[in-house]
Amino acid sequence: MIRFSLSILLLVCLVPKTGSAHKVWLRPSQTTLSGSEPWVTVDAAVSNDLFFFNHFPLKLDGLQIIAPNGNEVETQNQSVGKYRSVFDLPLTQQGTYRIAVVNHGVFASWEQSGERKRFRGTSESLQHEIPSDATHVQVTESVGRVETFVTNGEPSNESIQPTGKGVELFPLTHPNDLYTGEKSGFRFVVNGKPMQGLEITIIRGGTRYRDTQEEMQFTTDENGEFTVQWTEPGMYWLETRTEDNETKIPDAQTRRLSYAATLEVLPQ
Amino acid sequence: MKPLTTAMLCLTLSSVGWAEDIPSTLETTIEIRHLDVSEYHRPYVAVWIQDEDRNAVASLAVWYQITGSRKDAGTKWLPDLRQWWRRTGRSLEMPVDGVSGATRPAGTHKLSFAITDSRLVDLPAGKYSLVVEAAREVGGRELVEIPFTWPLGQSKSLKAKGKNELGEVTLNAK
Numbered sequence: 001m002i003r004f005s006l007s008i009l010l011l012v013c014l015v016p017k018t019g020s021a022h023k024v025w026l027r028p029s030q031t032t033l034s035g036s037e038p039w040v041t042v043d044a045a046v047s048n049d050l051f052f053f054n055h056f057p058l059k060l061d062g063l064q065i066i067a068p069n070g071n072e073v074e075t076q077n078q079s080v081g082k083y084r085s086v087f088d089l090p091l092t093q094q095g096t097y098r099i100a101v102v103n104h105g106v107f108a109s110w111e112q113s114g115e116r117k118r119f120r121g122t123s124e125s126l127q128h129e130i131p132s133d134a135t136h137v138q139v140t141e142s143v144g145r146v147e148t149f150v151t152n153g154e155p156s157n158e159s160i161q162p163t164g165k166g167v168e169l170f171p172l173t174h175p176n177d178l179y180t181g182e183k184s185g186f187r188f189v190v191n192g193k194p195m196q197g198l199e200i201t202i203i204r205g206g207t208r209y210r211d212t213q214e215e216m217q218f219t220t221d222e223n224g225e226f227t228v229q230w231t232e233p234g235m236y237w238l239e240t241r242t243e244d245n246e247t248k249i250p251d252a253q254t255r256r257l258s259y260a261a262t263l264e265v266l267p268q
Numbered sequence: 269m270k271p272l273t274t275a276m277l278c279l280t281l282s283s284v285g286w287a288e289d290i291p292s293t294l295e296t297t298i299e300i301r302h303l304d305v306s307e308y309h310r311p312y313v314a315v316w317i318q319d320e321d322r323n324a325v326a327s328l329a330v331w332y333q334i335t336g337s338r339k340d341a342g343t344k345w346l347p348d349l350r351q352w353w354r355r356t357g358r359s360l361e362m363p364v365d366g367v368s369g370a371t372r373p374a375g376t377h378k379l380s381f382a383i384t385d386s387r388l389v390d391l392p393a394g395k396y397s398l399v400v401e402a403a404r405e406v407g408g409r410e411l412v413e414i415p416f417t418w419p420l421g422q423s424k425s426l427k428a429k430g431k432n433e434l435g436e437v438t439l440n441a442k
Contacts (some may be wrong), residue, residue: 021307048406062343212408265363 012056024058024260025237026099026148027051031176033152037090040097040150042075044085045126050237051262052203053084058146062102065072066159068095068119069150095156096176100147105166106249107142110134123249130251133235139252143167148262151176162193167240167259178265180230187225188240194224198240202228205235233267290439292397294381294388296328298400298435299435302374303407310371311404312345312432314352315379316388319396324356326387328437329379331369348403376435391418398426401435412437 027043043051044058057080067073075087091097114132119129123141130137138256143166155174164166172185188198200218207213218226232246239260246256280326300311312333316328322382331354333342347353362368381388396418403409410433414426427438 209409213406 017122021263022048023050023144023203023237023239024052024144024146025262026058026101026146027235027262028148028150028264030152031148032266033091033150034154037091037092037239038152039088041077041086041088042085042148044087044101044146046081046119047083050207051235052208057081057083057085058101059088060101062100062104063087064100064102065089066098066100068093068156068159071160073097081206083127084234089150090185091150091152094107094153096149096151096159096174098147098149098159098217100145102146103137103141103144105143106139106252108137108251110137110214113139114185124254137251139249140253141249141252142258144258146260149175155231162189162192166190167198167257169191169238169259169261172204172225175261176224177229178263180233180267182266183229185227187223187227188246188259189224190242194220195242196222196224198224198242200226200238200240202236202238204232205237224236230265236265237261238263269403275313276358289362290360290397292383292422293440293442294383294385294420294437295378295386295440296398297376297378297402297436297438297440299376299430299437300372300374300402301430301435303432303433305407307403309407310373311402311407312349312371313400313402314349314357315398316356317391317396317402318350318355318399322355324352325391325396327356327360327364328381328387329369330357330364331371331383332368334363334368334370345403348409349401350403351399352401353363398439400430400434401438402430404433410434414439 026044029041033040043053044060045053046056046058047054047075060078060080063075065073065075067116075089077088079086088096105121106123106126106173108126108130109116109118112131119126145166145168149160155176160171162170168189170189172187172188188195198220202216203213220226241258243254243256245254297316298313298315312384313331314325315329317328318324332346336342346357396416398414399411399417401411410430412430412434413429414428414437416426417437422441424441425438427436429436
């Protein structure tokens with residue numbers, strides 16, 4: 001039970017395939033709201049247990065909130081604590097907000113004078129890092145999205161359209177319209193196109209209070225789609241990751257893509 | 269026969285019985301299951317004896333991450349062994365000599381305790397359970413119990429089986 005210590009928090013978001021895959025998540029205080037200006041508060045953390053903050057806070061550098069009208073909006077009261085980050089969001093518009101932490105970067109390794117070197121950061125800064133006499137240069141692009149959805153009033157679809165970058169969830173059932181005893185359909189797109197064969201893991205929160213993870217596993221079909229039958233209410237964590245060669249970064253051979261979402265399932 | 273004599277006789281007889289039956293060693297085997305999972309970490313495992321009221325009367329072993337980037341890094345997750353933590357772990361100063369050990373790989377592990385071990389020698393006759401608890405990072409948690417009566421008769425062999433994290437657990441007296 002080796003607990004991975006990460007000195008650089010960014011690493012967690014940038015590298016989907018580390019030896020120890022901790023769960024990265026945003027957890028809104030609630031997902032279905034009403035009123036003239038309801039607020040949500042959101043926890044953001046990296047941990048093994050869902051949804052308990054006991055490992056690392058999630059850095060909020062890539063925080064991106066799309067309001068129901070499609071515009072980006074700002075959060076309030078951002079704070080990074082020992083184990084979690086927190087921010088508040090007033091829902092001034094009616095409809096669905098897409099709350100995401102999007103990370104786009106590179107990680108690289110090379111040898112110089114027989115010594116192995118590593119780098120993580122942005123593709124721009126990478127240019128200055130790799131020395132001209134470096135050998136065995138390996139560069140991997142990394143695109144990660146961690147998100148959740150909250151709705152003031154009636155669910156809307158403007159904010160949840162795919163951006164076309166990386167892995168994204170295209171909800172066939174609205175992500176704020178999930179109820180026990182019902183089936184919900186989802187489509188996964190990579191660069192905006194439906195992706196077959198993605199392996200999806202879904203885990204209900206509250207893992208501390210049970211003996212097994214009770215993971216649900218799915219694989220997307222030829223339309224990039226899969227269906228979930230919800231049996232218990234709660235906050236659920238959904239994750240998938242993949243890899244391809246469609247990178248536009250010079251020297252990069254591969255691109256790693258990761259996606260995680262927090263979805264609330266309400267009882268009937 | 270006077271009551272006192274009867275009592276003395278009984279005492280003598282039971283002492284004789286004790287001398288004949290008492291094994292020299294208490295042995296337990298613990299199987300950590302092989303698991304085919306994408307991310308595997310060796311489980312934390314704790315082994316103890318508890319009485320009928322579930323008070324821990326002997327802490328036999330706890331395997332956890334002893335080395336790490338920081339001192340005591342691995343102790344942070346000891347409460348994941350939640351029953352062990354409650355029954356005994358939280359009152360112990362880790363590491364405990366002769367109890368603490370590094371995590372172990374999947375497979376069967378044997379622990380032996382001399383009957384003269386300080387944890388066993390004063391154990392009053394009665395009903396107890398051997399408890400084995402395992403908790404694995406990003407995995408599951410399981411507790412297996414073997415009820416037994418102390419002192420254990422010679423060649424007494426007891427078994428129990430876990431479903432997820434733990435395989436067969438045995439308790440033998442030799």
